[in-house]
Amino acid sequence: MIREDEDKIYVCRCEEVTVGDVRRAIEAGADSIRDIKLRTHAGMGVCQGMTCRKNIERMLREKKIDPDACHTSQRFPVRMVQLGELARLVKEEQHE
Amino acid sequence: MNKDVIVIGGGIIGCAIAYSLQKRGKSVVLLEKHNLVAGASGACDQGILLQSKAPNEHLLLGIRAMEMYKELGRELGRDLEFTQKGYMLLMESELECRVMDGIIEKQRALGLPVERISADEALRRQPGINREEIVGATWCPWDSEVNPYMTALAYADRAAELGCDIRTRTPVTGLVMEGGAVKGVVTPQETMYAETVIDACGVWAPEIGRMAGLEIPIRPRRGQVYITEAVPLFMRCNLLNARYIVAKHHPELLAGDHSLKAQLGVGFCMTQSGKGNVMFGATREFAGMDNRCTLDGLREVLAEATRLMPAVKELNVIRTMSGLRPYSPDSKPLIGFVDGVPGFFMAAGHEGDGVSLAPTTGKMVADLIIDGTTDVPAAASFNPNRFDLRPKAP
Known part of the structure; x- marks a missing residue:
């Protein structure tokens, strides 16, 4: 059961996902960080899970689920970057 | 059991x-x-694309699938974010236009509302495209999107x-x-x-x-894409370049091209999700079961996207993604x-x-x-x- 206050506590600030949302995803069968991400969009925002990941892992462990059994891929970029800036860097690098 | x-x-x-x-x-x-x-x-995009279907029973299959998607959310009891913003296929040469004109005529005969539009009309429908790089486009309002x-x-x-x-x-x-x-x-x-x-x-x-x-x-065919932060409406419709569809009919178009872009099979597609993230790509490479993004792949995809749609430079990328499509011969x-x-x-x-x-x-x-x-x-x-x-x- 989801307590009322759990829908007021945000786990993922970027995508506005609450504790209640994550608990509902676990009840629907999500058993990994990646499942939680696909069902709730937690971790899909600008910080890419840097803030919420630890908390969601803890929520999974509390349910006796091993969050390492299915993690998400770490992908470029580490931090958000403007595409124009990225294109400029690539061009400079190729001219060197 | x-x-x-x-x-x-x-x-x-x-x-x-x-x-x-x-x-x-x-x-x-x-x-x-x-x-x-x-x-x-x-690791896929959200497009339900009819224009790419051969003008035969495969197009009828695509239309049937699109019709089923219209009802599917109700049937499954969930909002699948089905929308119909349409797709524009960007054409970069007179040859591409000629080939696409032939395909469009047959697709129209089978009931698909697809039409040829001018480059200016394409820019009116989707600001931010590079007018210098295209000679025209095709437009089909039935092409759709869904949350995959x-x-x-x-x-x-x-x-x-x-x-x-x-x-x-x-x-x-x-x-x-x-x-x-x-x-x-x-x-x-x-x-x-x-x-x-x-x-x-x-x-x-x-x-x-x-x-x-x-x-x-079946062989894995890798695709690498970029995903930007969520922004307000940026893509009024979805974009694709016509080159790969044209090359199916005229393989010689790509046969003589030995550039890195051609080797990696880089095509252009761009779409925006219901949440506002813009996704663009993609490569089409045979790299075994390796689903990592590569520096070469990401460079070439970025070059192609900024060439055809310079407005994308204003956006911030938050993630890249790579997946393996199940290719059949x-x-x-x-x-x-x-x-x-x-x-x-x-x-x-x-x-x-x-x-x-x-x-x-x-x-x-x-x-x-x-x-x-x-x-x-x-x-x-x-x-x-x-x-x-x-x-x-x-």
């Missing part, structure tokens, strides 16, 4: 099949090695509500064979029996095929019973069309298994026995 059907593979195809069979009263277990949508279904992960999970959840047994982290380690027929599957936990075993494993389909003594000609999936191996049914090889064709594939598989026949257009052309599936002598 005894079931009517065992579906191997928890991607959008396996989930659609499990739902379609369970809905018609079959008892179904779905086995997934990792978690649901772990492969191509979890939501769709696959909605299929799985609804199937489970109807009684389907869905088991994740359950790899199939072997098939139960009796006299050349498939009778069940072996997992680390137990042996399960069923009348029909379906291989819906996408790029992993050949692994299951080998357990039945078959050589399934004639660009058509393998769907049907395999001759000579009773009980073994193939449903894989959709390459980039898995999301588009999931509803029709689910229906077609249920029809074939329960009725032995189907009214889904183009079904006969997906017969897996069009390929020689027997292993070649060494």
Whole structure:
């Protein structure tokens, strides 16, 4: 059961996902960080899970689920970057 | 354990099949090695593209799938974010226009509302395109979008509500064979029996095929894409360049091109999700089972996107993604019973069309298994026995 206050506590600030949302995803069968991400969009925002990941892992462990059994891929970029800036860097690098 | 059907593979195809069979009263277990949508279904875009379909029964199939998507959210009890913003195909030469004009004429004859528009009209419909690089475009308002992960999970959840047994982290380690027929599957936990075993494993389909003594000609074809932060409406419609569709009809267009871009199969597509993230790509490379993003791939995709759509430079990228499409040699999936191996049914090889064709594939598989026949257009052309599936002598 989801307590009322759990829908007021945000786990993922970027995508506005609450504790209640994550608990509902676990009840629907999500058993990994990646499942939680696909069902709730937690971790899909600008910080890419840097803030919420630890908390969601803890929520999974509390349910006796091993969050390492299915993690998400770490992908470029580490931090958000403007595409124009990225294109400029690539061009400079190729001219060197 | 005894079931009517065992579906191997928890991607959008396996989930659609499990739902379609369970809905018609079959008892179904779905086995997934990792978690649901772990492969191509979890690394795809949202397009339901009709313009890319050959102007024959395949276009009729695409239209049927699009019509099914209109009702699917209600049927599965979830908002699948189905919208119809339409797609524009950007053309960069007079030759591309001539080829596309021929295709459009045939598509229109089959009922698809697709039209040729000028470069200026293309810019009016979607600001930010590079006017210098295009000579015209095609436009089809029926091309659509859907949330692909939501769709696959909605299929799985609804199937489970109807009684389907869905088991994740359950790899199939072997098939139960009796006299050349498939009778069940072996997992680390137990042996399960069923009348029909379906291989819906996408790029992993050949692994299951080998357990039945078959050589399934599906290969992983990698695609690399960028995803930006969510922004207000940026894409009024979806974009694609026409080059790959044209090259299917005129292979010589790409044959002489040995650039890195051509080697990596870089095409241009761009779309914006309901949340506001803009996604663009993509490469089409054969790199084995390696699904990492590469520096070369990301550089070439970025160069192509900023060339055709310079406005994208204003956006911030938050993630890149790479996935493996299940490529089949004639660009058509393998769907049907395999001759000579009773009980073994193939449903894989959709390459980039898995999301588009999931509803029709689910229906077609249920029809074939329960009725032995189907009214889904183009079904006969997906017969897996069009390929020689027997292993070649060494």
